[in-house]
Amino acid sequence: MNFNIKEAIEVLERTPQTLEFFLSGLSESWLQCHEGEGTWNASEVIEHLIEGEKNNWIPRLEMILREGESKTFPPFDRYSHIKVGSEKSIEQKLLEFKTIRTKNISKLMVLIEPELHLELTGSHPAFGVVKVKELLSTWVVHDLTHIAQIMRVMAERYRMDVGPWKEYLGILKKE
Amino acid sequence: MNFNIKEAIEVLERTPQTLEFFLSGLSESWLQCHEGEGTWNASEVIEHLIEGEKNNWIPRLEMILREGESKTFPPFDRYSHIKVGSEKSIEQKLLEFKTIRTKNISKLMVLIEPELHLELTGSHPAFGVVKVKELLSTWVVHDLTHIAQIMRVMAERYRMDVGPWKEYLGILKKE
Numbered sequence: 001m002n003f004n005i006k007e008a009i010e011v012l013e014r015t016p017q018t019l020e021f022f023l024s025g026l027s028e029s030w031l032q033c034h035e036g037e038g039t040w041n042a043s044e045v046i047e048h049l050i051e052g053e054k055n056n057w058i059p060r061l062e063m064i065l066r067e068g069e070s071k072t073f074p075p076f077d078r079y080s081h082i083k084v085g086s087e088k089s090i091e092q093k094l095l096e097f098k099t100i101r102t103k104n105i106s107k108l109m110v111l112i113e114p115e116l117h118l119e120l121t122g123s124h125p126a127f128g129v130v131k132v133k134e135l136l137s138t139w140v141v142h143d144l145t146h147i148a149q150i151m152r153v154m155a156e157r158y159r160m161d162v163g164p165w166k167e168y169l170g171i172l173k174k175e
Numbered sequence: 176m177n178f179n180i181k182e183a184i185e186v187l188e189r190t191p192q193t194l195e196f197f198l199s200g201l202s203e204s205w206l207q208c209h210e211g212e213g214t215w216n217a218s219e220v221i222e223h224l225i226e227g228e229k230n231n232w233i234p235r236l237e238m239i240l241r242e243g244e245s246k247t248f249p250p251f252d253r254y255s256h257i258k259v260g261s262e263k264s265i266e267q268k269l270l271e272f273k274t275i276r277t278k279n280i281s282k283l284m285v286l287i288e289p290e291l292h293l294e295l296t297g298s299h300p301a302f303g304v305v306k307v308k309e310l311l312s313t314w315v316v317h318d319l320t321h322i323a324q325i326m327r328v329m330a331e332r333y334r335m336d337v338g339p340w341k342e343y344l345g346i347l348k349k350e
């Protein structure tokens with residue numbers, strides 16, 4: 001196992017500003033492009049990250065600390081932000097993400113005593129028993145997944161434009 | 176075709192600082208982790224990006240403008256940075272990347288008149304005839320590929336740590 005709370009926080013605290021730097025001021029053509037019907041554009045990915053800050057990571061952590069395995073997490077709706085929609089600009093969304101992430105990292109540091117809490121277990125609606133350290137590792141990898149997704153979605157826009165170089169560009173190889 | 180030089184530059188100019196923000200100050204465990212023997216860590220990806228700035232994108236563009244299809248690009252060694260190795264810190268590498276990228280964007284803006292040059296053709300050692308707009312689109316997608324790669328490489332480090340959540344994390348699904 002490689003999880004370490006200090007190193008995990010290094011990633012968690014960098015994600016919002018990294019995305020803010022990359023996405024702020026980009027043309028709408030980059031922000032609105034996606035990989036086809038039913039897929040997310042960069043702006044929708046940020047909404048999803050905000051939703052996770054509100055309803056997933058810290059609420060589930062608090063539930064494990066409070067209830068252990070006795071109560072199952074409420075399911076996290078990965079599409080709720082799509083249903084609600086949003087009129088906010090990308091800059092507003094990025095600021096919201098940064099603000100709530102900063103608060104959540106502070107909460108995390110208050111809530112978690114690594115020697116005491118990382119092995120505590122809760123009850124996931126699909127997976128059954130899960131550990132605090134698995135939840136926190138997933139929070140980190142979830143950030144990395146969605147940063148990579150934004151890159152892949154934007155790369156897709158130039159699929160035809162790169163001509164023969166497509167062969168060398170792994171990001172254009174569909175899974 | 177979606178390529179547009181203004182939008183392409185939006186990405187090219189954001190990449191170095193995005194990576195600088197994300198990678199500066201990270202623990203060595205994040206910077207040195209990789210996906211197995213023969214794969215690159217984050218620090219080696221930055222060396223590869225520097226190498227591309229020196230020997231790939233602008234030199235090839237200049238060659239097309241100067242020689243057209245009459246002379247084949249010298250092959251670009253995608254592993255040269257690995258052979259040379261480097262003792263520099265990640266911060267030094269990121270600064271070098273940012274500096275040379277900034278110069279190269281300035282050169283690009285001087286060299287290219289979009290109405291005149293995007294359809295010009297050169298000769299690629301493996302692909303044959305390639306267009307300026309394909310080369311420039313590839314430069315952009317190459318950035319996106321390698322940002323996504325860094326995220327994937329770092330995610331790999333927590334493959335075991337996420338426990339059952341692996342199932343939901345596309346980034347951990349090996350191609």
